[in-house]
Amino acid sequence: MTDDCGCGGTDAASRPAEGKAEPNPSAGTARPAKGSDLANDDRRNPFGEGIDRRRLLKGSGAVGATAALAGCSGGGGSGGGGGGGDPAPTVFVFNNGDRTVSVIDAESDEVLTSVYLDTTASFPANQYATGIDDDHDVLWLNVAGGVRAFDQRTLEELAYVETGYGPNYPNVTPDGDHLLIASGGTTGMEAEGDESHALFRVDADRDSDAFGEVTAEIETSYVGPCDVTLGPNGDYAFVVDVADEAIRVLSVDPFEVVNRVDAGEPITEGNVLPFMCTASFDGELLLVENGEGTLGGEPEVPRVGSESVWDVSDPENPEEIAKITRDDGLPSAPITSEVAPDNTAAYLFIPGEGVGVVDLEANEYETTLDVGGDSISGAWGPNREKLYVPVQDANHVAVIDHASREVVATVDVNQAPTGAVAGTVRPEGDAVSSVRASLASLGIAFGEMEASWCMDDHCYCG
Numbered sequence: 084m085t086d087d088c089g090c091g092g093t094d095a096a097s098r099p100a101e102g103k104a105e106p107n108p109s110a111g112t113a114r115p116a117k118g119s120d121l122a123n124d125d126r127r128n129p130f131g132e133g134i135d136r137r138r139l140l141k142g143s144g145a146v147g148a149t150a151a152l153a154g155c156s157g158g159g160g161s162g163g164g165g166g167g168g169d170p171a172p173t174v175f176v177f178n179n180g181d182r183t184v185s186v187i188d189a190e191s192d193e194v195l196t197s198v199y200l201d202t203t204a205s206f207p208a209n210q211y212a213t214g215i216d217d218d219h220d221v222l223w224l225n226v227a228g229g230v231r232a233f234d235q236r237t238l239e240e241l242a243y244v245e246t247g248y249g250p251n252y253p254n255v256t257p258d259g260d261h262l263l264i265a266s267g268g269t270t271g272m273e274a275e276g277d278e279s280h281a282l283f284r285v286d287a288d289r290d291s292d293a294f295g296e297v298t299a300e301i302e303t304s305y306v307g308p309c310d311v312t313l314g315p316n317g318d319y320a321f322v323v324d325v326a327d328e329a330i331r332v333l334s335v336d337p338f339e340v341v342n343r344v345d346a347g348e349p350i351t352e353g354n355v356l357p358f359m360c361t362a363s364f365d366g367e368l369l370l371v372e373n374g375e376g377t378l379g380g381e382p383e384v385p386r387v388g389s390e391s392v393w394d395v396s397d398p399e400n401p402e403e404i405a406k407i408t409r410d411d412g413l414p415s416a417p418i419t420s421e422v423a424p425d426n427t428a429a430y431l432f433i434p435g436e437g438v439g440v441v442d443l444e445a446n447e448y449e450t451t452l453d454v455g456g457d458s459i460s461g462a463w464g465p466n467r468e469k470l471y472v473p474v475q476d477a478n479h480v481a482v483i484d485h486a487s488r489e490v491v492a493t494v495d496v497n498q499a500p501t502g503a504v505a506g507t508v509r510p511e512g513d514a515v516s517s518v519r520a521s522l523a524s525l526g527i528a529f530g531e532m533e534a535s536w537c538m539d540d541h542c543y544c545g
Contacts, residue, residue: 105299109286155342170215172465176473176480177204177223180498183237183539184511187471189464191490192482198238198510202226204502206460211257211360213505215465219259221289221510225251230512231263232295234506242295244285252310255287256317261298261335262287269307269326271322271379272354278305282322284338301336309358310419314366319367323357325378330357330371330393330401344401346373347391350408353377353384358420362395363426364467368403368443370392370429375408388416390431390439391448395481405446412448413439418459422483423463425468426520430483432458438472438481440488452490454481473500488509 120359172189178197178261185197204224212219219268219510221241222233230253232242250268255261262375284299307326313319313335322331332342346355356374363369376386390413392405407413417431417439431439440449456477461470470483475498480500482492 091210104288111405113424127371143490146343153455170218170452171463172215172237173506173509174471174480175207175504176460176500176504177187177207177224178257178470179203179475180478183497185496185500187301187494187496189469189471189505190468192469194492194494194496196510197497200233200238201288201364204504206252206310207504208253208255209462209489209502209504210254210263211315211317212259212466213254213462214467215507217259217465217507219255221259221287222263222504222506223253223255223287224502225253230262235506236511238510241289244283244295244297246281246283248281250309250312254310254311254313254320256313256335257315258317260288261285261314261317263311263320263333265308265311265322267303267306269305269309269310269378272307272326272377273380278306279303280306282308282333284335287330292480299342300334301338304368310371311358312360312362314362314365314395314398316366321395321398321401322364322507323360323371324380325356325358325374328355328357330360330369332401342399342401346371347403347406350377350406351375351384351387352457353386355389356386357391361422361429363422364424365426366398367394367396368426369395370385370422372417372419372431373406374416378536386416388413390417390420390429390441392429392441406455407446407448414451421461421463421470424463425485427452428485428488430461430470432460434459434470434526438483449488451482452483452488454478454483454490455493460502465505465507471503473503475499476503 096276174187174189176185179290182201182203183199186195188195206225207224211430220235222235224231227249229245230251234241245268248266253266254263262285264283280303282301283297286293286296286298305471306324309325311322317335320333320335324331328346331340331343334341349355351374357371359372361370369492371391373389374386375389377384387409389408391403393401394404395401414436415433417433420429420431422429426443429441429443432438436451437454438452442449454472456474456476458472458474461472463470472481472482480494480496481490484491
């Protein structure tokens, strides 16, 4: 974690020009330019030092094969799974380096296809509505300036929710009716001028006439909302405010703040800096990642990180029950986490170290798993038995089996995989998009290369 990393971004403006979000344009309408205006213009070319020969040969072969398929089929191809019938356990992996999405069969742990999107996601909405019994078919991707919705079957854009803020962290309610977005973030503890931040509720029901529109908004002061997570019944959500040193409890409907709880005492001479959070699937626990140091200003206190465990069985009154620090074996500052479905373990994504495992029955740090490189996020497969961890600097996804708490497979994907989300619907296939994906893997860019707010090492809240 570096000092110039705000809540998912670098120096781009973190407040909306008008201070309010506008309703989403209908599907097919050209997107406003605000999102790309807020993107990180300094993002790195992943091919700046040349193209790996093995990838060149592999990509060239894929281009030839897919181009032939496009010629024979008139543009349609097999995406490795149909759009109907029985659920197809799937993991979508978003490759920040070339703006493609890799589609993984979550049973065989093999890549079925990679498709070019011209956008990406670092932290897509990925906790609920992604299980094997769900038929949710929308990918909600956090991009600079808002959130974009894509159909899982066609990978066509359905909606664009413009928030006006650079960092946006979304999550879908378990029933799939609402999308919540924490927007704003911060690169310092104090506001410059009259800056404010905001929380949004969006209609996520595809059968609704208001799909993709903002249905409620909470404009906050300069608090730095950096993440949002939900309980299993969808009645309450939790937001961590890095600049306010607090956990905010929201009622989803009506959309309002019902409590604010201090993030606790820092373990350094600086601040706690809570910046990411994950609720357990049963709604009993909340995991919070803390920076532990200073954010801007002087004197500078290096951030060492900690992991807090909160009891949220009474959701309106969270209570911290444990804090895991360097003294307990935590090797470095975790970025975010995923909680096992049986509440026995939490998996922490720790750049430079791997994936840390916390025993939640003893609230003790257990071990660090080597995933082959750096990762900042992960997602459970639809059966919630395996955790899929994109590893940016290795161009693969590490698969962790929860039963053994070990890495059991690695799956090669495209350039700089960062975010992942589960699903039970697969793309129908588009040979033209597959050709573009193959060309993109060789460093040939298309379109605007819209950025997620998480680029290279600029990914972190606080």
